[in-house]
Amino acid sequence: MDLPGVEQVTGRAAVAVTLTVAALSVGVGILGIVDPTANFGPLAEHIPPAISQTAGFTGALTGFLMAMSAFGLRRGLRAAWYSTMVLLPVTAVQGLVQASPYSVPLVVLSVLSFPLLAVARDRFDQPISLSTSQLAAGGALFGVQAYGTIGTYALRGERGFTDISTMLDAFYYSLVTSSTVGYGDITPVTQEARLFSLSVVVLGTASFAIALTALLGPALEARFASALGRMTQSDLESLDGHVVVAGYGDLTEPILTELAARNREFVVLTSDDRDVSVLRGRNLNVLVADPADDDSLQRAGVDRARAVVTATNDDGEDALVILTIRENHQDVRVVAAASDQENEAKLRRAGADTVISPAVIGGRLIARSALGDQTAEQEAADVGDEPDAA
Incomplete structure (x- = not known):
């Protein structure tokens, strides 16, 4: 453990x-x-x-x-x-x-x-996931520098660049020209070389613009996401040893309170806009997604999670979440809450490691307290005090 x-x-x-x-x-x-x-x-x-x-x-x-x-x-x-x-x-x-x-x-x-x-x-087992724009930006930068370096070297000497003698010189000229720095220490001496230099300037500025867009775009997106209380992909990838709370309901609230009180890292998966707004207003980690969808669970880092908790008001929805997890992530610990006592066995058959029925536990505490069990009264008091303490 x-x-x-x-x-x-x-x-x-x-x-x-x-x-x-x-x-x-x-x-x-x-x-x-x-x-x-x-x-x-x-x-x-x-x-x-x-x-x-x-x-x-x-x-x-x-x-x-x-x-x-x-x-x-x-x-x-x-x-x-x-x-x-x-x-x-x-x-x-x-x-x-x-x-x-x-x-x-x-x-x-x-x-x-x-x-x-x-x-x-x-x-460290996560693959690099590059977007199409990022791949295009990298390819454009590499292609332009290769074009500029090879072309400059081919035009070395009297053909265009008298100060070029090595591939390193050619790469240096290509880089400072495409980035529009242009120190002026190497200049074209023929019409052919001048036309080539113009092409390097045009293609170079375009490739750098594409690269800046591809790199700054995700950064700006992260800024907006942070301002709006949303989790970025980087935030999700940094989660490790956390608890995934699949779905949100009345039974979920005490769970979030307890996790927050113990300073445990967690993320809530829910697709209900009203619940999302409430949770974000409390600065809690929320992923707007279907908790019964495997792609959503993978984004939430279910394979790196300490456990998955599903405790909505709908036992059928909880069972669907459990089945989805067990189909693709057999080693993850799953804890479920059963709204109805008769559904405990069904949730266990679905694949939950632990199933807890709040109604059953509450009923037992009430019965023990009615019989004069002071321990039960203390346990009930502790449970009632925990949300306020958090």
């Missing part, structure tokens, strides 16, 4: 150490650029200052890439796990090459983080 909590802690620790390695890589890289003298460690006497300084530049870049991987890990992305496992040895090697006392924590933490990420591998 404690395994999900352990996995959650391990996943968070993996994200934390990855962010720490990223910060160290950037910081040590900047120090290496400022002071490229390699004078510490077993490799110090064999590393020229130019190599150490280059390692500082690449170390800072690797740190930023590591930070991006850490944010991917926070979303549980498997691709981010792979990229982190590749970057950790790189940061360790870069720290050794910089041969600075500041790089010791970087090397040590990079080495220690590797087994931690390996143990937490199963925690």
Whole structure:
């Protein structure tokens, strides 16, 4: 029963150490650029200052890439796990090459983080889901830079660009031209090269505009969603070890009160607009969706949830939710509340792990209290006080 909590802690620790390695890589890289003298460690006497300084530049870049991987890990992305496992040895090697006392924590933490990420591998199992516009933006950027680089290199020398001699020079010219920076250090000298440069400018600005739209669009959507009290896809993907409350009704309210009082993370699935408005007004996590739809349950992170609770006023609706979960997510714990006592067995047959009948429990407490059982009276008092305490 404690395994999900352990996995959650391990996943968070993996994200934390990855962010720490990223910060160290950037910081040590900047120090290496400022002071490229390699004078510490077993490799110090064999590393020229130019190599150490280059390692500082690449170390800072690797740190930023590591930070991006850490944010991917926070979303549980498997691709981010792979990229982190590749970057950790790189940061360790870069720290050794910089041969600075500041790089010791970087090397040590990079080495220690590797087994931690390996143990937490199963925690990061989400695929990357890119929209069509994002794929188009990436393809446009890559295509334009490839076109500009290859074309510039083909027109090198007397054909158009006398200052171009390598593919790196060609890529540099393509990038600064398509981004409209245009330092002026490389200029076309023929009519053909000028026409080519114009095409790179037009295609480059268009591709950057597409990329900005694809990237800023989801960010603006997240801002509006936050202002309106809605959950974004990123919010949903960050849920882990939470409770999915499938449906909303009178029986659900005490459950939400108890979860909130215990500081448990949860999300409510309901398609009723009035219930959605009420719950959002209380700043509760709500997903507007059919709780009996498997796609809705997957969006709510049912596979990462600690449990699913279904306790509406309709036992038939609860049974449909249970059947949907059991059909596709057999390992998830399901707790149900039966409005009618005769439906307890039906909900169990549908696949609920635990079925509780509030009417039965209330009746038993009343009977025990009528017979003078003070324990029953105290239990009833505690139940009645809990919502007010929350």
